[in-house]
Amino acid sequence: MTHRHKRRPNALPAHQPLLAPSILSANFTRLAEECQAVIDGGADLLHIDVMDGHFVENITIGLPVVEALRAEFPDTFLDVHIMISNPDLYAAKFVEAGADSVSFHPEATVHSHGVIQEIHAAGGLASLAINPSTSLDVLDYIIEDLDMILIMGVNPGFGGQSFIPQTMRKLKDVKERLARHGIDDMPIQVDGGVKLNNIAEIYQAGANVLVSGSGVFNNKPYKDTISAMKAELQPL
Numbered sequence: 001m002t003h004r005h006k007r008r009p010n011a012l013p014a015h016q017p018l019l020a021p022s023i024l025s026a027n028f029t030r031l032a033e034e035c036q037a038v039i040d041g042g043a044d045l046l047h048i049d050v051m052d053g054h055f056v057e058n059i060t061i062g063l064p065v066v067e068a069l070r071a072e073f074p075d076t077f078l079d080v081h082i083m084i085s086n087p088d089l090y091a092a093k094f095v096e097a098g099a100d101s102v103s104f105h106p107e108a109t110v111h112s113h114g115v116i117q118e119i120h121a122a123g124g125l126a127s128l129a130i131n132p133s134t135s136l137d138v139l140d141y142i143i144e145d146l147d148m149i150l151i152m153g154v155n156p157g158f159g160g161q162s163f164i165p166q167t168m169r170k171l172k173d174v175k176e177r178l179a180r181h182g183i184d185d186m187p188i189q190v191d192g193g194v195k196l197n198n199i200a201e202i203y204q205a206g207a208n209v210l211v212s213g214s215g216v217f218n219n220k221p222y223k224d225t226i227s228a229m230k231a232e233l234q235p236l
């Protein structure tokens with residue numbers, strides 16, 4: 001794989017916790033307006049779900065949309081979650097299109113370490129997205145190379161699903177695993193099923209980047225919803 005150009009990796013916003021609306025639940029006919037509304041309402045980053053109809057059933061957003069969002073929102077952290085087979089072929093391309101971070105699935109490649117290297121070489125932050133039934137053992141020999149870990153709270157593919165309760169145990173386990181590796185500052189993202197009524201519990205369990213799609217976009221005005229969610233995130 002070759003890279004046309006490199007971008008500097010953008011750090012996640014320094015304050016934590018972070019709230020990341022997932023634009024999968026936005027009104028796609030007014031995508032820029034929807035993104036602007038959540039940014040104005042206090043969103044810390046935009047979470048962008050890329051699905052290929054192969055790794056997951058749904059087909060959503062691709063490279064041109066990420067490129068368009070980068071042009072429209074030059075100062076916003078774009079957190080791109082690729083739910084695609086063979087992320088080896090596309091992870092770096094999403095960084096080149098404007099992603100600040102790329103989360104990919106270890107279940108979709110036999111070369112997780114190589115994909116991390118590709119993302120870094122292109123100038124992005126690398127994150128591993130772990131499905132509900134996938135063991136945390138996939139982290140063991142690459143954990144030091146990651147910039148973030150994404151724990152799925154639902155099976156990937158669609159917004160609006162219910163949070164899987166065992167995710168809470170997984171969060172505890174991932175914190176322990178990080179501690180065993182001497183890592184205490186790795187952002188842990190939870191994605192799927194995060195709503196106003198469970199965001200506090202998920203945060204208290206160790207997630208500090210909270211992705212919410214339908215929880216935000218189904219509840220206008222977004223500013224009030226985002227403020228209410230952030231109010232639930234009291235210091236640990």
Ligand SMILES: O=C(CO)[C@@H](O)[C@H](O)COP(=O)(O)O
Pocket residue numbers: 022023024025047049081154155156157158159160161191192193194211212213214215
């Ligand atoms: O990756 C995914 C779904 O596969 C998520 O980012 C969803 O977009 C989250 O949506 P909600 O569960 O918050 O509605």
